[in-house]
Amino acid sequence: MTQWIEIGALDEIPRLGSRVVRTPGGNIAVFRTESDEVFALDDRCPHKGGPLSQGIVHNKRVTCPLHNFVIELASGQAVAPDEGCTHTHPAKVENGTVWLALRQAAAVS
Amino acid sequence: MLDKVIKQKLVVIGNGMAGIRTVEALLERAPDLYDITVFGSEPYGNYNRILLSPVLAGEKTVDDIMLNTVEWYEDNNITLRKGETITMIDRRTCEVVTEAGDRVPYDRLLIATGSNPIMLPLPGKDLPGVIGFRDIHDVDRMIKASTDYRNAVVIGGGLLGLEAANGLMKRGMNVTVVHLLDTLMERQLDPVAGGLLRKSLEERGMVFKMPAQTQAILGEDRVTGVRFGDGTELAADLVVMAVGIRPNFELAKKAGLHCERGIVVSDTMQTYDGRIYAVGECVQHRRQVYGLVAPLFEQAKVCANHLAMKGFATYDGSVTSTKLKVTGIDLFSAGDFAPGPDKEEIVLQDANRGVYKRIILKDKKIVGAVLYGDTIDGPWYFQHLRDGTDVSHMRERLVFGAANLGDGGVSGQNSVAAMSDETEICGCNGVCKGAIVKAISEKKLFTLDDVRAHTKASSSCGSCTGLVEQVLAFTLGGDYSAAPKVKPLCKCTDHSHDDVRRVIVEQQLKTIPAVMRFMEWKTLNGCHSCRPALNYYLLATWPGEYRDDQQSRFINERVHANIQKDGTYSVVPRMWGGVTTPRELRAIADVAEKFNIPTVKVTGGQRVDLLGVKKEDLPAVWADLNDAGMVSGHAYAKGLRTVKTCVGSEWCRFGTQDSTGLGIKLEKFMWGSWTPAKVKLAVSGCPRNCAEATCKDVGVVCVDSGYEIHFAGAAGLHIKGTEFLTKVESEDEALEVIVALTQLYREEGWYLERMYKWCDRVGLEQIRKRVVDDVKNRKALFERFAYSQQFSQSDPWAERASRGVDRNEFAPLAELELA
Numbered sequence: 001m002t003q004w005i006e007i008g009a010l011d012e013i014p015r016l017g018s019r020v021v022r023t024p025g026g027n028i029a030v031f032r033t034e035s036d037e038v039f040a041l042d043d044r045c046p047h048k049g050g051p052l053s054q055g056i057v058h059n060k061r062v063t064c065p066l067h068n069f070v071i072e073l074a075s076g077q078a079v080a081p082d083e084g085c086t087h088t089h090p091a092k093v094e095n096g097t098v099w100l101a102l103r104q105a106a107a108v109s
Numbered sequence: 110m111l112d113k114v115i116k117q118k119l120v121v122i123g124n125g126m127a128g129i130r131t132v133e134a135l136l137e138r139a140p141d142l143y144d145i146t147v148f149g150s151e152p153y154g155n156y157n158r159i160l161l162s163p164v165l166a167g168e169k170t171v172d173d174i175m176l177n178t179v180e181w182y183e184d185n186n187i188t189l190r191k192g193e194t195i196t197m198i199d200r201r202t203c204e205v206v207t208e209a210g211d212r213v214p215y216d217r218l219l220i221a222t223g224s225n226p227i228m229l230p231l232p233g234k235d236l237p238g239v240i241g242f243r244d245i246h247d248v249d250r251m252i253k254a255s256t257d258y259r260n261a262v263v264i265g266g267g268l269l270g271l272e273a274a275n276g277l278m279k280r281g282m283n284v285t286v287v288h289l290l291d292t293l294m295e296r297q298l299d300p301v302a303g304g305l306l307r308k309s310l311e312e313r314g315m316v317f318k319m320p321a322q323t324q325a326i327l328g329e330d331r332v333t334g335v336r337f338g339d340g341t342e343l344a345a346d347l348v349v350m351a352v353g354i355r356p357n358f359e360l361a362k363k364a365g366l367h368c369e370r371g372i373v374v375s376d377t378m379q380t381y382d383g384r385i386y387a388v389g390e391c392v393q394h395r396r397q398v399y400g401l402v403a404p405l406f407e408q409a410k411v412c413a414n415h416l417a418m419k420g421f422a423t424y425d426g427s428v429t430s431t432k433l434k435v436t437g438i439d440l441f442s443a444g445d446f447a448p449g450p451d452k453e454e455i456v457l458q459d460a461n462r463g464v465y466k467r468i469i470l471k472d473k474k475i476v477g478a479v480l481y482g483d484t485i486d487g488p489w490y491f492q493h494l495r496d497g498t499d500v501s502h503m504r505e506r507l508v509f510g511a512a513n514l515g516d517g518g519v520s521g522q523n524s525v526a527a528m529s530d531e532t533e534i535c536g537c538n539g540v541c542k543g544a545i546v547k548a549i550s551e552k553k554l555f556t557l558d559d560v561r562a563h564t565k566a567s568s569s570c571g572s573c574t575g576l577v578e579q580v581l582a583f584t585l586g587g588d589y590s591a592a593p594k595v596k597p598l599c600k601c602t603d604h605s606h607d608d609v610r611r612v613i614v615e616q617q618l619k620t621i622p623a624v625m626r627f628m629e630w631k632t633l634n635g636c637h638s639c640r641p642a643l644n645y646y647l648l649a650t651w652p653g654e655y656r657d658d659q660q661s662r663f664i665n666e667r668v669h670a671n672i673q674k675d676g677t678y679s680v681v682p683r684m685w686g687g688v689t690t691p692r693e694l695r696a697i698a699d700v701a702e703k704f705n706i707p708t709v710k711v712t713g714g715q716r717v718d719l720l721g722v723k724k725e726d727l728p729a730v731w732a733d734l735n736d737a738g739m740v741s742g743h744a745y746a747k748g749l750r751t752v753k754t755c756v757g758s759e760w761c762r763f764g765t766q767d768s769t770g771l772g773i774k775l776e777k778f779m780w781g782s783w784t785p786a787k788v789k790l791a792v793s794g795c796p797r798n799c800a801e802a803t804c805k806d807v808g809v810v811c812v813d814s815g816y817e818i819h820f821a822g823a824a825g826l827h828i829k830g831t832e833f834l835t836k837v838e839s840e841d842e843a844l845e846v847i848v849a850l851t852q853l854y855r856e857e858g859w860y861l862e863r864m865y866k867w868c869d870r871v872g873l874e875q876i877r878k879r880v881v882d883d884v885k886n887r888k889a890l891f892e893r894f895a896y897s898q899q900f901s902q903s904d905p906w907a908e909r910a911s912r913g914v915d916r917n918e919f920a921p922l923a924e925l926e927l928a
Binding site (some may be wrong): 005007008012013014015016017020021022023024027028034041048049051052054055056057058059065066067068070081098103107 | 162563634637641645661663675923
């Protein structure tokens with residue numbers, strides 16, 4: 001069963017930006033697109049573990065600040081020809097509030 | 110309700126490189142716009158025609174050179190009708206007609222019928238054993254002949270002829286090359302290089318008969334020999350005619366389209382009938398016809414852009430370069446090298462090493478180059494040729510190549526052909542030659558961008574770009590698609606940096622979305638390359654007016670610290686001119702202990718670096734440093750970094766001026782300014798130059814009578830000594846010149862283009878004219894810099910440490926306990 005957790009107001013995340021949510025299983029990066037969609041990914045690039053939350057967000061992608069891997073926010077997949085995948089977590093916005101559901105892997109350490 | 114939009118129909122005649130490259134580019138831009146049907150006479154998929162020579166020579170197989178498999182057409186919903194020839198274009202009904210009489214309608218038509226080999230109208234030309242050299246079928250016939258027969262004659266000593274001759278020789282035949290003129294490859298080579306080439310081919314066993322005119326091909330049931338104009342005869346079991354190619358435009362001509370030497374097309378690759386496009390070897394553009402692959406790729410891009418209804422790209426013609434695809438012979442030729450009264454030549458000839466280089470200059474620019482034996486600098490000369498660089502400042506060393514100008518990358522490597530597969534080409538990403546070669550052949554890569562995307566080579570610092578281009582040229586056998594002459598800012602647009610800067614000013618564009626809308630960006634929010642560039646251009650163009658977009662800043666500039674591999678940051682406080690005090694040092698020591706900062710290191714720019722600071726600690730670290738009077742050192746910025754100084758006349762027994770004082774003055778005036786790329790300064794108190802000023806972006810060397818101002822140096826990726834700009838008598842003048850110079854760079858430099866690259870591009874004389882000679886202009890530049898400084902000289906650390914700017918940036922959004 002999906003357990004939704006309230007993590008803050010949408011306004012607290014900059015458009016085309018990201019904020020970090022600390023969990024016992026590691027940091028999760030919560031991204032906000034230009035059209036106010038939110039996505040949540042483990043804050044680790046599949047390449048060399050760079051903090052994706054610190055990257056530049058464009059459309060529904062983020063570029064890792066360490067070596068410019070580009071990651072799809074919806075799937076966590078690296079954009080070809082790069083390879084790799086980051087865990088995603090369900091996230092949604094309701095009435096200006098952001099909700100996150102931790103996937104098993106990160107919730108149970 | 111219609112659930113499917115009826116698409117327009119695009120018919121492509123010709124399943125070769127030009128046609129398919131256009132289709133590929135079109136699919137990239139507008140994947141769903143057309144129903145596409147491709148007709149090809151040959152019974153194969155699309156293959157790489159330029160690699161037929163290595164197939165003939167047995168160095169590659171037919172499978173190696175296939176570019177698009179049948180599955181590729183299926184995957185992209187393209188109807189491929191191979192083995193079907195189009196015999197008529199009916200422009201009235203907008204249909205093409207196949208050999209079998211099938212009529213296929215089109216909304217847009219693309220003609221890419223390529224070219225045919227020229228078959229000389231000689232007696233006996235239709236005898237079995239006489240062939241052209243154009244397609245896989247020809248190669249098959251040559252390979253078969255080489256197992257059954259001994260003697261081959263190749264008519265034509267051009268690129269194609271020599272490659273055919275080399276291939277047949279490798280397959281064990283005795284080969285004689287017959288050439289009408291006394292210089293081989295006369296269109297690409299001058300007589301000296303042609304002579305060197307002949308000599309080395311002769312050493313490999315090739316025989317030449319030249320100058321000689323073929324008069325008849327002899328034989329009854331099959332070719333037995335060739336007779337020449339002087340009456341002599343030569344026995345032959347195989348005759349290959351490789352005297353040239355002729356654009357194949359019969360079909361277009363029959364349809365009433367205007368043709369001269371090829372199908373005449375406009376700058377958007379349209380024929381006189383706007384619904385019909387043409388690309389590749391069958392076209393004539395601005396009176397030129399091309400028989401090489403690079404122009405064809407450039408045409409394909411423009412054509413696809415127009416078919417996709419983007420419609421702003423135009424094709425302005427190509428400058429081409431050639432390499433002979435004969436393994437072991439290094440030969441490069443580009444541009445125009447016919448002698449002329451207004452041209453100058455630089456020639457280097459070393460007979461023992463078998464090296465010959467000839468560079469042709471006109472109006473201070475390279476217009477042609479012929480290299481033999483040592484072609485490592487071919488791409489480098491070619492780049493300058495295409496860019497139209499003013500090379501006068503490097504003229505005396507030009508002929509020795511990039512390495513001797515300090516432009517050859519970190520290790521100044523030699524020819525890639527001689528490197529082993531394990532040799533590391535890209536030091537940043539650890540990519541060796543073998544991996545690049547493998548990716549190029551297995552993944553069918555053609556361009557530098559392809560190689561960057563697939564291997565990461567040359568995608569970081571870029572210093573190995575020349576080497577990667579060489580590997581491309583070497584693996585593809587030359588003639589690969591060089592980077593376009595005008596580089597787009599990034600993949601999100603076809604516009605260049607210059608275009609973008611100009612339009613921002615002309616159209617008074619003041620936000621990133623406004624620029625993207627006006628210039629028809631291809632992506633929604635751009636990408637990590639273009640957004641920071643646009644942010645800088647807007648900031649530099651509209652000081653005080655443009656609101657800096659934090660989300661378009663690379664993380665270092667957003668959080669005013671340098672990100673490290675583990676996600677922590679490094680902090681470098683400013684030390685004006687490299688001078689510090691016990692109080693500052695004590696504060697640094699206290700901060701390091703208080704926040705458990707693991708590493709404290711002295712930098713090359715005379716500063717102290719605190720490494721391993723957690724992001725959430727940054728504001729508190731800055732607050733403590735601020736309390737001791739220190740501000741951000743901008744060690745993360747594309748902006749003024751450090752001014753390095755020596756102690757000068759204040760202490761040094763050799764010092765001629767107060768170099769430390771001038772350094773501090775410069776730094777206090779210029780700190781906080783954003784520039785296209787980082788800017789490092791240095792001031793030395795005497796010509797002993799202890800501050801190493803002559804490898805900085807701007808360096809001052811004090812002398813007894815004043816201040817020498819140097820600029821455009823580098824000591825990182827490239828080692829490059831500075832250029833002398835001017836000498837002035839007072840500190841104030843020095844400040845004015847340096848500030849004006851920096852402002853000109855701010856206004857004209859491309860984002861991430863260091864000052865020495867900018868100088869290379871626009872020319873030293875141009876810069877000197879506007880910064881030194883034109884005093885009024887210098888003062889105006891100085892004023893514009895001073896104006897913009899009033900908006901940028903606010904310590905970003907203090908803003909964040911005590912004034913709450915970007916508070917959200919440094920704290921997590923939430924902390925979740927284990928449920």
